[in-house]
Amino acid sequence: MTRHITCISPVDGRVYVDRPTASEAEIRTTLERARAAQKAWRRVPLSERIARVIGFVDVLKGLGPQIAEELAWQMGRPIRYGQGELRGLEERARYMAEVAPAALAPVRPIDDRPGFERYVAREPVGLVFTIAPWNYPYLTTVNSVVPALIAGNAVLLKSAAQTLLVGDRFQQAFAAAGLPEGLFTHIVLGHSQTEAILSGGQVDHVAFTGSVEAGRAMERAAAGTFTTLGLELGGKDPAYVAPDANLTFAIENLVDGAFFNSGQCCCGIERIYVHEQRYDAFVKGFVELTAQYALGDPLDPATTLGPMARTNLADVVRAQTREAIDKGARAHIDPGSFPRDEAGTPYLAPQVLTDVDHTMAVMREESFGPVIGIARVRDEDEAIALMNDSPYGLTASVWTEDVATARRVGERIETGTVYMNRCDYLDPGLAWTGVKDTGYGASLSSLGYGSLTRPKSYHLRLSTGG
Structure with a gap:
């Protein structure tokens, strides 16, 4: 047969x-x-x-x-x-x-x-x-x-x-x-x-x-x-937003890095660690820009966020989001503002979570969908420890105006590629590789x-x- x-x-x-x-x-x-x-x-x-x-x-x-x-x-x-x-x-x-x-x-x-x-x-x-x-x-x-x-x-x-x-x-x-x-x-x-x-x-x-x-x-x-x-x-690619980051630029690029292709990107951003000095302003700008997505029929030229490839994949993201909220995370996007978001379908609104930690699946397990956790960190050392607290290592990005900072952080991150002020991109002149799982x-x-x-x-x- x-x-x-x-x-x-x-x-x-x-x-x-x-x-x-x-x-x-x-x-x-x-x-x-x-x-x-x-x-x-x-x-x-x-x-x-x-x-x-x-x-x-x-x-x-x-x-x-x-x-x-x-x-x-x-x-x-x-x-x-x-x-x-x-x-x-x-x-x-x-x-x-x-x-x-x-x-x-x-x-x-x-x-x-x-x-x-x-x-x-x-x-x-x-x-x-x-x-x-x-x-x-x-x-x-x-x-x-x-x-x-x-x-x-x-x-x-x-x-x-x-x-x-x-x-x-x-x-x-x-x-x-x-x-x-x-x-x-x-x-x-x-x-x-x-x-x-x-x-x-x-x-x-x-x-x-x-x-x-x-x-x-x-x-x-x-x-x-x-x-x-x-x-x-697999991947669970992190980003660190340093105190000297160009916040407007970082927000614009990290929102795109998290939600382009409905988050279904091998090197898409799945978790963000922001220095406490910039945390509140970063979250505010990130949420405001995320809310501007238009979820709908991908054949409509006005749509900027299409359905996920399969319903079962969307259900994984829904489950991670529910678990995080049950453990104390705060959801900043009202799915009701995206009328096409429907349970039991691959159509899923983007979601931004704060008050997250590494007991939550959304911060450690691959999501591969339109959800992002944003955590506050005290300093560079805490950011690096959290970025390395993952079984994966494909890419990591550092958002700073100082090349020395990017190199210093990059040397300590367990990853295949280090970006400074960029994410979700493959440079064909560089080796595409990963570490760990x-x-x-x-x-x-x-x-x-x-x-x-x-x-x-x-x-x-x-x-x-x-």
């Missing part, structure tokens, strides 16, 4: 996409074709590989209006923001193409030995399996797919059920850009099929973005196969090619015979 993967639209609860999973024969054929295509592709000059990938980017950009509407239907992002993800995709793809010649160039020892040629080449690992999430399906997918292809690999993509059409658009754009047949394949798989591919050692590297629990399942499935993994898992591995920057290639040493002794 064929299993189907279904996307239920958060807009109206109807089935938006329904696809059968691949058969075992289709999976086997896909893997065989990918292996064959990769053997030829790795010998294509780097400049041509880059040109094909950049052609893919240009095709996707031309699909912008269609993609924005599809994203609204699939995961609820307001259509007014839909094409922004493609701008980020282009930024990352072009950067990875730009650094590829240097990142993939042979590394030569610093000592020169006459009579020898010695270097370390970077060879493609072979077949890369990208398992993408739904929250930023284009951005997270491009992080591995583009550099993997540039490096000479074949790619198998499994899109999340909530955003199945994203894989179709990648397939469409790569075909239009002239990528060899079989080199990139979007395949619809169930969990058991995914695990079978990993446990069978049928791919060489897995790039996974998702929950901690799912990341552990990836590790279990791949155990003993020596397949390498890159895991970006957030996972391991790195994508983007020249370091992002490390997991997509393997070193191969050449020690060539020149003949001295006559």
Whole structure:
């Protein structure tokens, strides 16, 4: 019996996409074709590989209006923001193409030995399996797919059920850009099929973005196969507002960092610690700006906050909010002022909580929705202790006018990225990585090619015979 993967639209609860999973024969054929295509592709000059990938980017950009509407239907992002993800995709793809010649160039020892040629080449690992999430399906997918292809690999993509059409658009754009047949394949798989591919050692590297629990399942499935993994898992990203912060600027950016995409951002702000000297003014401004969001149909250009992707995800946020209030937290936003906020639906108003502490789930467990806890701190040391009081470590931001303060605080925070006066952004020139339960591995920057290639040493002794 064929299993189907279904996307239920958060807009109206109807089935938006329904696809059968691949058969075992289709999976086997896909893997065989990918292996064959990769053997030829790795010998294509780097400049041509880059040109094909950049052609893919240009095709996707031309699909912008269609993609924005599809994203609204699939995961609820307001259509007014839909094409922004493609701008980020282009930024990352072009950067990875730009650094590829240097990142993939042979590394030569610093000592020169006459009579020898010695270097370390970077060879493609072979077949890369990208398992993408739904929250930023284009951005997270491009992080591995583009550099993997540039490096000479074949790619198998499994899109999340909530955003199945994203894989179709990648397939469409790569075909239009002239990528060899079989080199990139979007395949619809169930969990058991995914695990079978990993446990069978049928791919060489897995790039996974998702929950901690799912990341552990990836590790279990791949155990003993020596397949390498890159895991970006949960997050609970904090911000510290220092006494000298530009308050207006901090409020504007932190509100956006907390609530953009309905809070469903890998590096979105989930908790804020404000120095007591600025606390009252910060909370006042933060609440006033949050109240200006318009919750509604994401296909309406006036909507600035769409539904969450699924009702069960919204229910997690509702439960965390209730628990915090029951423990003494103060809620500053009246859900009644957002008429579209309805229990039992993915439509959820933003919420700002104060009088919070770390006994509350909202300050320690991933929310991944439109709720934020704001805590008062006495000094920098207390802020750092609270920021580190988390099983996660993806990003952290420091809001200050003093670079020395940002560096000093950043050195003590257990995180993958430190921002000063910025949040919820990936710089493609820097490694995207995490610590603790957030996972391991790195994508983007020249370091992002490390997991997509393997070193191969050449020690060539020149003949001295006559």
